[in-house]
Amino acid sequence: MKAKGEKRAVALNSFLSPDQKKQVLRSLHEYKFIFISPEMLGVHSVLERLSEMNISLLAVDEAHCISQWGFDFRPDYLKLGHFRSLLGNPLTLALTATATEEVRADIVKCLGLEKIHEFIYSVDRPEISISVEEAGYQEKQKRVLELAASLQGPGIIYFSSKKMAEQIAAMLRGKGERAMAYHGGLEQENRILIQQQFINGQLNIVCATSAFGMGINKENIRYVIHYHMPLQLESYLQEIGRAGRDGSESIAILLYSAGDEQLSFQLAEGELPDQFQIERLFSSAEEKSISMSEIKQHEELFTGYCGFTETQWRFSADFIESRSKEAFSIIQKKMGNYVTERLQMKKTKIFEMLQYIQHQGCKRSFILNYFGEPSSSRPQKCCSNCQLNNEQYFYKKEPVPAAGPTYYDWKKELASILRQVSETDEKEQIQ
Amino acid sequence: MEITYTEAVILYCLKQLKGERTIFSLYHLYQGKKSSQTIQDAHLYHLTPFFQAFPFISREELARQIERMEKKSLLDKKSNEHFILTSTGDLKLGEYFQANTLPPKYLDGWRHHHLTALFWERLSILVQVCSNLVYQKKSFIPIQNKLETLDWVKAFIKKRQEGRMGLSSTLFLELLNCFQRDKTIDPSILVLRLTGQDRIGLTSGQAAELLGMDHTRYQLEFLNILHFLIGTVSDEAVEFPLLNALIPEAEKPVPFTLSTEKTFQLLNRGYTVEQISRIRNLKRSTIEDHIVEIALHIKNFDLAAYVPKDKEKRILEAAKETSAKKLKLIREYAEDASYFEIRLVLARNGDQKWK
Ligand SMILES: [Zn+2]
Ligand SMILES: [Zn+2]
Numbered sequence: 057m058k059a060k061g062e063k064r065a066v067a068l069n070s071f072l073s074p075d076q077k078k079q080v081l082r083s084l085h086e087y088k089f090i091f092i093s094p095e096m097l098g099v100h101s102v103l104e105r106l107s108e109m110n111i112s113l114l115a116v117d118e119a120h121c122i123s124q125w126g127f128d129f130r131p132d133y134l135k136l137g138h139f140r141s142l143l144g145n146p147l148t149l150a151l152t153a154t155a156t157e158e159v160r161a162d163i164v165k166c167l168g169l170e171k172i173h174e175f176i177y178s179v180d181r182p183e184i185s186i187s188v189e190e191a192g193y194q195e196k197q198k199r200v201l202e203l204a205a206s207l208q209g210p211g212i213i214y215f216s217s218k219k220m221a222e223q224i225a226a227m228l229r230g231k232g233e234r235a236m237a238y239h240g241g242l243e244q245e246n247r248i249l250i251q252q253q254f255i256n257g258q259l260n261i262v263c264a265t266s267a268f269g270m271g272i273n274k275e276n277i278r279y280v281i282h283y284h285m286p287l288q289l290e291s292y293l294q295e296i297g298r299a300g301r302d303g304s305e306s307i308a309i310l311l312y313s314a315g316d317e318q319l320s321f322q323l324a325e326g327e328l329p330d331q332f333q334i335e336r337l338f339s340s341a342e343e344k345s346i347s348m349s350e351i352k353q354h355e356e357l358f359t360g361y362c363g364f365t366e367t368q369w370r371f372s373a374d375f376i377e378s379r380s381k382e383a384f385s386i387i388q389k390k391m392g393n394y395v396t397e398r399l400q401m402k403k404t405k406i407f408e409m410l411q412y413i414q415h416q417g418c419k420r421s422f423i424l425n426y427f428g429e430p431s432s433s434r435p436q437k438c439c440s441n442c443q444l445n446n447e448q449y450f451y452k453k454e455p456v457p458a459a460g461p462t463y464y465d466w467k468k469e470l471a472s473i474l475r476q477v478s479e480t481d482e483k484e485q486i487q
Numbered sequence: 488m489e490i491t492y493t494e495a496v497i498l499y500c501l502k503q504l505k506g507e508r509t510i511f512s513l514y515h516l517y518q519g520k521k522s523s524q525t526i527q528d529a530h531l532y533h534l535t536p537f538f539q540a541f542p543f544i545s546r547e548e549l550a551r552q553i554e555r556m557e558k559k560s561l562l563d564k565k566s567n568e569h570f571i572l573t574s575t576g577d578l579k580l581g582e583y584f585q586a587n588t589l590p591p592k593y594l595d596g597w598r599h600h601h602l603t604a605l606f607w608e609r610l611s612i613l614v615q616v617c618s619n620l621v622y623q624k625k626s627f628i629p630i631q632n633k634l635e636t637l638d639w640v641k642a643f644i645k646k647r648q649e650g651r652m653g654l655s656s657t658l659f660l661e662l663l664n665c666f667q668r669d670k671t672i673d674p675s676i677l678v679l680r681l682t683g684q685d686r687i688g689l690t691s692g693q694a695a696e697l698l699g700m701d702h703t704r705y706q707l708e709f710l711n712i713l714h715f716l717i718g719t720v721s722d723e724a725v726e727f728p729l730l731n732a733l734i735p736e737a738e739k740p741v742p743f744t745l746s747t748e749k750t751f752q753l754l755n756r757g758y759t760v761e762q763i764s765r766i767r768n769l770k771r772s773t774i775e776d777h778i779v780e781i782a783l784h785i786k787n788f789d790l791a792a793y794v795p796k797d798k799e800k801r802i803l804e805a806a807k808e809t810s811a812k813k814l815k816l817i818r819e820y821a822e823d824a825s826y827f828e829i830r831l832v833l834a835r836n837g838d839q840k841w842k
Contacts, residue, residue, distance in 0.1 A: 075757025
């Protein structure tokens with residue numbers, strides 16, 4: 057928003073130092089738009105300050121995160137209901153790109169909304185052709201390189217593994233493509249650079265994990281390929297929806313090898329602590345008489361002792377902290393049940409994804425049906441089961457000449473960045 | 488068989504360590520760990536240039552690299568985690584030195600590590616902002632996203648008087664002059680990373696690839712240029728007023744002990760004494776000692792947060808009254824003052840008056 061010229065916008069998030077937070081809170085009334093991250097909803101000083109103000113509109117983005125049925129349920133979002141009543145129940149706008157009926161009902165309930173208007177836009181994007189391709193485990197790599205070489209870019213290729221994203225990006229560069237990998241393991245500065253290079257057209261292909269795409273507004277993405285299947289249809293739709301924002305025809309291709317779902321199951325399990333880890337967590341806390349309210353101060357101890365990944369630890373610590381007033385054994389039991397339930401739900405989601413992949417009928421109808429929409433008229437280039445027998449239509453219109461090595465003149469470059477005349481330019485002008 | 492740049496760097500450092508330190512002390516050196524052990528080692532074995540040379544390296548990565556070099560018979564395992572160069576390793580390193588300089592000429596991690604990242608963040612955002620200003624582009628996504636850095640650049644531009652064209656040309660000329668001080672450095676290494684209004688800077692990996700340089704080498708050469716810039720513009724403030732202003736007074740090297748420096752950084756970020764003692768797991772009295780040390784060295788360090796103004800006045804009067812630095816005596820005059828407050832006020836106001 058600031059980039060678009062609206063100066064009266066401010067962000068309240070956990071990246072602020074105590075000083076900055078104080079400063080922002082003090083001058084909060086000067087802003088027209090306040091962006092607040094979910095974890096700040098638990099900060100007393102923030103809530104207090106906001107409740108003194110007269111808020112005319114509360115907008116909740118990615119509202120499906122509030123629902124326990126949602127695929128990326130975030131516990132912090134549950135605080136939104138209380139938050140809303142604290143603000144005096146202002147007019148509320150809940151936005152989500154992918155919500156089934158269940159999720160929508162959950163959003164209404166959790167936010168405590170009474171009089172509601174639902175605006176449901178079809179999830180259908182007729183300008184995106186949808187294709188699912190089966191390929192043997194060995195062939196898949198060859199196939200993705202082939203597609204990247206022939207399809208008209210710019211494009212995004214999604215992976216479940218950082219390593220794979222890096223590998224394919226390097227191979228593509230080896231073939232002269234302007235490709236880079238993007239994932240959560242990159243340094244902050246590189247993330248910004250790669251994202252901006254892609255938007256600016258300096259890159260043609262990004263090999264990404266799901267960390268890429270949020271908040272990116274690039275209109276001319278022509279294809280989205282999935283090298284691994286996403287964990288649920290909702291995120292699949294979100295990811296392919298990044299194509300064709302300009303309304304021009306684009307293609308989404310999902311590559312599937314038999315057994316890919318095993319990786320999905322592994323990933324789903326890795327996001328939550330398992331029963332054994334929970335057991336260890338509680339028994340070691342009891343042994344060392346660490347109370348539930350100070351659990352977060354012992355990150356290293358528990359991470360080492362229970363073998364938590366970062367995600368597992370963050371989940372466990374948040375879960376316990378928000379219930380620290382309850383009895384030890386009750387929290388343990390609740391956590392166990394919760395994890396079992398969530399895992400079951402995630403598995404169901406993966407099976408649904410698999411059903412989609414194996415569905416013999418129209419893929420588009422399957423998706424619409426999943427989101428409770430009637431099948432609309434099918435676009436001409438609908439899906440791989442509706443006579444979209446090859447993707448040649450989406451090939452490069454003309455071959456892009458590979459950029460040869462050019463002599464880099466730093467003086468000229470620096471002069472052009474800062475709009476100065478460099479010596480080299482002067483010489484050229486004299487000649 | 489030629490050795491890679493990474494191998495040369497590791498051989499060089501391990502040779503300096505003479506098998507007397509583990510590879511983890513090397514890891515801490517590369518990371519720039521501020522422990523007295525690491526700092527002493529860096530000085531003892533003349534490895535100060537490499538302090539914080541690879542802040543993002545992981546322990547596993549380094550261990551794997553060393554294992555590979557052992558397999559290539561460049562290194563010999565003396566005992567667990569202690570390695571020395573084999574005769575091949577020594578020979579290869581010697582050969583390498585005939586064609587290359589190691590460490591790069593200006594690399595001085597120990598002297599500049601605490602300014603390096605900050606200087607780069609400020610320089611790169613300043614260039615981007617200037618570029619968008621001179622081309623009159625209003626909206627762009629900043630390439631640095633730390634709030635401090637963005638606040639800094641906003642305030643910096645506001646303070647300058649020369650207008651958008653003037654600012655850009657000063658920046659251009661200072662960079663040009665500075666780079667031309669030494670022909671052995673290649674400014675492309677840095678310029679490729681800069682972002683302007685119509686082009687986004689390259690990542691370090693991309694820049695290395697474009698220059699056909701080994702990535703490890705590129706990283707050290709990039710630090711080399713930054714250290715060259717920081718060194719030159721702080722030694723010659725008159726020649727480079729604009730670039731020198733990227734290095735704030737308070738960030739310039741201070742004669743603090745490491746622990747005090749850490750406390751100082753936290754105080755600057757707005758943490759209270761209680762919070763710091765909790766974060767650092769140190770006693771409150773220790774943090775108070777640090778604050779007294781800071782007040783001694785930094786003249787404009789504001790005491791108001793620790794001693795109310797009126798109390799400061801009474802303590803000073805009491806000090807004059809007793810004309811001695813005896814805390815106990817002063818306390819008899821200013822009963823409500825704690826020892827910490829008294830020490831702080833005395834530190835600030837110098838002892839010369841009472842000596
Ligand atoms: Zn169809
Ligand atoms: Zn330092």
